[in-house]
Amino acid sequence: MPATTVPPTTAMQPGLIVLILSLLLGLQPITTDLYLPALPALTEGFGAHMGQAQLTLTALLLAFGLSQLIWGPLSDRFGRRPILLIGMSAYVLASVGSTLASTMDMLIVWRTVQGAAMGAGVMCARAIVRDLYSPVQGARVMSKGLTGLGVIACLSAPLGGMLSDVFGWRVALLALAIFGAICLTMVACRFKETVPQKNLLALQPATLLNTWLGILRNPTFWAFSALSTTSYGGLFTFLASSSFVFIKVLGFSKTQYGLVMFSSSLAYITGTIICRRLLPRFGVRRSVAIAGAFSLTGGTLMGGLALAGVHTGWAIMLPLYLFMLGHGVHQPCGQSGAVGPFPQAAGAASAMNGFLMMIAAFAMGGWLGTHMDGTVFPLAFGIWFWSVLIALAAWTLVQQHGKTGER
Numbered sequence: 001m002p003a004t005t006v007p008p009t010t011a012m013q014p015g016l017i018v019l020i021l022s023l024l025l026g027l028q029p030i031t032t033d034l035y036l037p038a039l040p041a042l043t044e045g046f047g048a049h050m051g052q053a054q055l056t057l058t059a060l061l062l063a064f065g066l067s068q069l070i071w072g073p074l075s076d077r078f079g080r081r082p083i084l085l086i087g088m089s090a091y092v093l094a095s096v097g098s099t100l101a102s103t104m105d106m107l108i109v110w111r112t113v114q115g116a117a118m119g120a121g122v123m124c125a126r127a128i129v130r131d132l133y134s135p136v137q138g139a140r141v142m143s144k145g146l147t148g149l150g151v152i153a154c155l156s157a158p159l160g161g162m163l164s165d166v167f168g169w170r171v172a173l174l175a176l177a178i179f180g181a182i183c184l185t186m187v188a189c190r191f192k193e194t195v196p197q198k199n200l201l202a203l204q205p206a207t208l209l210n211t212w213l214g215i216l217r218n219p220t221f222w223a224f225s226a227l228s229t230t231s232y233g234g235l236f237t238f239l240a241s242s243s244f245v246f247i248k249v250l251g252f253s254k255t256q257y258g259l260v261m262f263s264s265s266l267a268y269i270t271g272t273i274i275c276r277r278l279l280p281r282f283g284v285r286r287s288v289a290i291a292g293a294f295s296l297t298g299g300t301l302m303g304g305l306a307l308a309g310v311h312t313g314w315a316i317m318l319p320l321y322l323f324m325l326g327h328g329v330h331q332p333c334g335q336s337g338a339v340g341p342f343p344q345a346a347g348a349a350s351a352m353n354g355f356l357m358m359i360a361a362f363a364m365g366g367w368l369g370t371h372m373d374g375t376v377f378p379l380a381f382g383i384w385f386w387s388v389l390i391a392l393a394a395w396t397l398v399q400q401h402g403k404t405g406e407r
Helices: 014-033 036-046 050-078 080-100 104-132 135-167 169-190 205-216 219-249 254-307 313-339 346-371 377-406
Strands: 003-005 197-199
Touching (some): 014 050, 036 050, 036 104, 036 135, 036 169, 036 219, 036 254, 050 080, 050 104, 050 197, 050 219, 050 346, 080 104, 080 169, 104 135, 104 313, 104 346, 135 169, 135 313, 205 219, 205 346, 219 254, 219 313, 219 346, 254 377, 313 346, 313 377, 346 377
Antiparallel strands (some): 003 197
16 A cells, blocks of 8 residues: 655654643533533524524534544545644634624534534544554543543633623633634644554545445444443533523523533543553453443433432532543543554544544434423433443443454
């Protein structure tokens, strides 16, 4: 297969790699979480209905998922760096457009562009891990990058609530342009190409077809993608519905809701730290199985309390903390495990994994848009549903087909 060699990747120190991963992976939570406290006010400001408000999130995520199928092969052909430069430039432009949007329809359009641009950053981050590390090492490094993601998520919702309360929702959206500019500057000034050999045939139809078929036929890819997809489905359920539940149903202020998001992100950070403790002792499969117990316990407890009529903030948050601990293990293991079998097509495998996660999120967002009924039930039952699927994936598929993810 024709290839070109790039300079060695040792020019980047491990700490710099983790920082860049944290920023690129952090694009996703800051793009979703920071504007969530402003979502009810934004909806009222445009005189829109809840379904349109949900579309600002679900359209973004659908574009995010679909775009990765394009960015992935492009990055295998041309390298991660040029794709990151293009994607981050488009992200900044779309963020400014979102800030200046005059109608809800225009906001949805700009958020869709923003999601497509975000796909370049997040997809490349996952592929970079496979470029540089073996699957087990990659899970540990990914957990560090996702710890950074958790820190960004911790700050996003409180900052969004504060900016929305003090300055209005447009300033909250403008903050995304600033973050995107920071990412763009970091990539332009410090990032070195990580693709060891660029695949010159990556964009040819026959090569693309063989690559996609090879990925889709691989049981290890499906096992770990099922894990990361179901885990993200549960997180998205919370992200898409929590602002309406906590602010409109439970009466929290936007600032209080921001603190709720902050605490859930702390639980996630703790989960990523637990992941790094579990992996050397138990390996990938057993670590995932242990985390599956946290996920299922949290989801079942949340659904059970809702059925019992306990509709308070703590009845949602305490079970969610358990769920987020599991999420902090499932995501680094799932994302690195799905890409692990494909060192020569890490971009394409990362893209397909991300696409599956976003399809689940889009479907869940559509369901929430028609089932939000002014109660806690859609949120609680949604997370309960995903927790069952997480446990099934962790205890069956990963155990049967996840051995490759430990090599």
